[in-house]
Amino acid sequence: MATRRSSRPSDADLQWASRYLSAAEETLLSTMTGDDQAHVIRVARRVDASVAVSDPLLGPERRWMIAAALMHDVGKAEAPLGPLGRSAVTVIVWLGGGRVARRYVDRSGRLGRAARYATYPELGASLLTQAGSDARVAAWSREHHLPMSSWSIPPPAGEVLSRADDLG
Numbered sequence: 274m275a276t277r278r279s280s281r282p283s284d285a286d287l288q289w290a291s292r293y294l295s296a297a298e299e300t301l302l303s304t305m306t307g308d309d310q311a312h313v314i315r316v317a318r319r320v321d322a323s324v325a326v327s328d329p330l331l332g333p334e335r336r337w338m339i340a341a342a343l344m345h346d347v348g349k350a351e352a353p354l355g356p357l358g359r360s361a362v363t364v365i366v367w368l369g370g371g372r373v374a375r376r377y378v379d380r381s382g383r384l385g386r387a388a389r390y391a392t393y394p395e396l397g398a399s400l401l402t403q404a405g406s407d408a409r410v411a412a413w414s415r416e417h418h419l420p421m422s423s424w425s426i427p428p429p430a431g432e433v434l435s436r437a438d439d440l441g
C-alpha cells in the first residue's frame with residue numbers, strides 16, 4: 274500500500290521565502306503544516322520563475338505576487354483538519370456548500386472546524402490584514418478560489434498566481 278510522504282520545506286526554501294515576507298508574515302508561514310508550507314513555496318517559486326524582472330507589465334509586481342503566493346493558503350493554519358476532512362470539505366464547497374458551511378457556527382458563536390476550513394481564504398485575509406500585509410496579498414488570500422470576475426487584484430497577476438497554484 275502506498276504511503277503518503279509528508280513534505281517539509283528545506284532550510285534553503287525557508288530562507289528564500291523570508292526574503293519576500295515581513296517578520297509577521299514569516300511567523301504566519303511557520304504556523305502552517307509542513308505540507309502546506311512546501312505547497313506555498315512551490316507556488317511562489319513558480320511565480321518567481323514565470324515573471325521576469327524585466328517584464329514591463331508584471332516585473333514591478335513581482336515582490337507582492339511572490340508574497341501573495343507564499344501567503345495565499347495561510348488561513349488553513351487556523352483550520353487544522355486532516356487530509357480526509359479537507360477533501361470532504363473541499364467537495365462540499367465545490368458543490369456549493371461554502372455558504373452553508375459558513376452557517377455552521379457553534380453555540381458560543383465560533384465556527385466549527387469544518388466550517389473554518391471552508392472559510393479559510395477569508396480567515397487568511399483577516400490574519401494578513403492584522404499582520405499589516407500589502408492589501409493585495411490579503412486580497413489574494415480572500416480571492417484565490419473565486420472566479421476572475423471577482424478579483425480585485427490585476428487579472429494578469431491573478432492569472433499567473435492561479436496557474437502556479439493549480440499545479441499543486
Ligand SMILES: [Fe+2]
Binds near residue numbers: 345
Ligand atoms: Fe487555497
Ligand SMILES: [Fe+2]
Binds near residue numbers: 312345438
Ligand atoms: Fe494553494
